[in-house]
Amino acid sequence: MSMSKPVMKEILQRAKNILDEYLNDQNLRKTAERYSVLEELYYLPQDEHIDVETLFLRMRNKEYTISRATVYNSIDLLVECGLVVKHNFKDKNALYEPALTYEHHDHLVCNNCLKIKEFLDPSIEEIKKRVGKSVGSEIKHHSLVFYGDCTIENCENLKRKEVVSS
């Protein structure tokens, strides 16, 4: 709520402008709810991803009055206009994060504590180009997720059972 680093404010402003433009172009209405959802998502600290229900409850606990349905609708719209990214990590429900906040990055999900880390390795772009050319597709987006066991000694919250498959 008060965690507004200058950098963030600037990025949020950019995001709002893009949303303005998109709503204008598509003849959609500039409702308070759409901007609140955008703002709330852009206030997420780096490495944090949020699901609809949590976002809804978080907003309800603040000054906002918003319904679950509207959170779903707004967030979909934000994904459509490219301001928010949706992730479908294995065995989790959909998680969202702001798209403009940081450079493009991919994700590493810890098999043990289920925490999500972000990483960036530019050579994925080369693979995209190579594959796109070879199969005749103009690749627009990608999703790259690694699943690994962290090498941290006593990874605090081992939510998975010990049953390892081999």
Added chain:
Amino acid sequence: MSMSKPVMKEILQRAKNILDEYLNDQNLRKTAERYSVLEELYYLPQDEHIDVETLFLRMRNKEYTISRATVYNSIDLLVECGLVVKHNFKDKNALYEPALTYEHHDHLVCNNCLKIKEFLDPSIEEIKKRVGKSVGSEIKHHSLVFYGDCTIENCENLKRKEVVSS
């Protein structure tokens, strides 16, 4: 049902052996259902992925008597022992494919017709190694999905609306 190329039979046999071993190790029972689900999945042609409901219906339409719950249970078990891979493609429900059938590959989902193509680009392995080393994680699996617009002229089934985000 009768599409049993020699290669496939051989791979299926390998899969069955692995399942045998796994069930032995874990003191689980060798039920007919578990083997039927395995078989049915291994009969899928390349590039085809199947969801639980379709698999269930398909089995019901054959000689099998199996319940939905058992399909869910068995398929989970097959994923755990590494014989089947589960995918969570964007906006689709969980899809499964045999793990032993072909070399490891990744997927390209067409934004227009939603078809799934498979591709293989070995340099993803280098990224895995590099990232794993840098963040201190032993990366076990990965999921790489590209989303692109095919450059085929009149891609037959345009299921998506034309609304493009920019």
Added chain:
DNA sequence: GTTACTGCAAATAGTTTGCACCTAG
């Protein structure tokens, strides 16, 4: 004023669970 958007509650879809019965070991 008109029409899109919102909130609510009911509906849906995919998956999980509880429990009586069955069967592999």
Added chain:
DNA sequence: CTAGGTGCAAACTATTTGCAGTAAC
């Protein structure tokens, strides 16, 4: 014989939908 597994139906969870009321333009 006796757990573990199966089938069925009911429960649950995430998301979508229908509709009456509200507000953006």
